[in-house]
Amino acid sequence: MLKGLLGKKIGMTQIFDDAGVAYPVTIIEAGPCYVTQIRRPESEGYSAVQLGFGEIHPKRLSGGELGHLKTLELPPLRFLREFRSKSPDVSVGDVMKADVFASGEHVDVVGTSKGKGFAGGVKRYHFRGGPKTHGQSDRHRAPGSRGSGTTPGRVYKGARGAGHMGDDRVTVQNLKVVLVDVERNLIGVHGAVPGPKGGLVIIKEARKQ
Amino acid sequence: MTDLLKAVEAPANPNIPDLRPGDAVSVHVRIKEGDRERIQEFKGTVIRLRSGNGGQNGNFTVRRIASNGVGVERTFLLRSPRIDRVVVERHSQVRRAQLYFMRGLSGKSARLKQKFN
Numbered sequence: 001m002l003k004g005l006l007g008k009k010i011g012m013t014q015i016f017d018d019a020g021v022a023y024p025v026t027i028i029e030a031g032p033c034y035v036t037q038i039r040r041p042e043s044e045g046y047s048a049v050q051l052g053f054g055e056i057h058p059k060r061l062s063g064g065e066l067g068h069l070k071t072l073e074l075p076p077l078r079f080l081r082e083f084r085s086k087s088p089d090v091s092v093g094d095v096m097k098a099d100v101f102a103s104g105e106h107v108d109v110v111g112t113s114k115g116k117g118f119a120g121g122v123k124r125y126h127f128r129g130g131p132k133t134h135g136q137s138d139r140h141r142a143p144g145s146r147g148s149g150t151t152p153g154r155v156y157k158g159a160r161g162a163g164h165m166g167d168d169r170v171t172v173q174n175l176k177v178v179l180v181d182v183e184r185n186l187i188g189v190h191g192a193v194p195g196p197k198g199g200l201v202i203i204k205e206a207r208k209q
Numbered sequence: 210m211t212d213l214l215k216a217v218e219a220p221a222n223p224n225i226p227d228l229r230p231g232d233a234v235s236v237h238v239r240i241k242e243g244d245r246e247r248i249q250e251f252k253g254t255v256i257r258l259r260s261g262n263g264g265q266n267g268n269f270t271v272r273r274i275a276s277n278g279v280g281v282e283r284t285f286l287l288r289s290p291r292i293d294r295v296v297v298e299r300h301s302q303v304r305r306a307q308l309y310f311m312r313g314l315s316g317k318s319a320r321l322k323q324k325f326n
Contacts, residue, residue, distance in 0.1 A: 010213050014266045019241070020291035027214055184216055 111195035224294030231301035
């Protein structure tokens, strides 16, 4: 069985187990996801399943996307993502709901982190910045030295410094599923998930369990 | 989206009244001992309230003076299923939201003036 879902991050809250222990939980609206295509080694050279999620007004999609979904008699969907799977025992048009995962399982969650714009070294790489006192006027958040001196006479590529931060694809591994609500298609995972509320997240089976 | 969050959150405990800093309260806590459940009282003064997203993730801290004048503070989560009920025994006149100054006081000076309303 294919273990993967697309979902929308709803937000974080606190829930209690039977013993009264509180857990920080991220709630994800995961589904309904539709199987929109199956990629096979014979035809595409690899095997994967394409899932679609998020109904949307048909005007928002390009003709190609609409045509792809229309031939399958599926609603217009905002997101299409592939999941690698060696033996996907699903067929095109299947609907996948939150019960793909069960409470107690571990999952990896992929999201797009919040964009921070052009950020300095202190925020981006936890540089310490300069001294706060002893006559400092504008060195409080300065990066300091970026490299050596006359040799090599240049800054090595990849040196850490200021630059664009966030808006990256981020995976969080081994989050425990603590809540599954099939009726509302909600999944609750223990801990935080990258991205803003309302952002797309991809839930996969944990690789390292 | 907030409706979806509400759907999974624990409902407010009707047996917890509105609390204020300085209230003398008795918190009835459910304690599990093996397969038996009993209720333990924790009596003291509310020294801090944290609302936490409209009460959902909120908590409050109760301070009491145990034997030998040792101060004991316990923090309770507002939506915790372990709390059976909270009884407010009296309100006090306080001018602060957090009564951390109580930690430095003992004996007669650690009393609060009662507020009637």
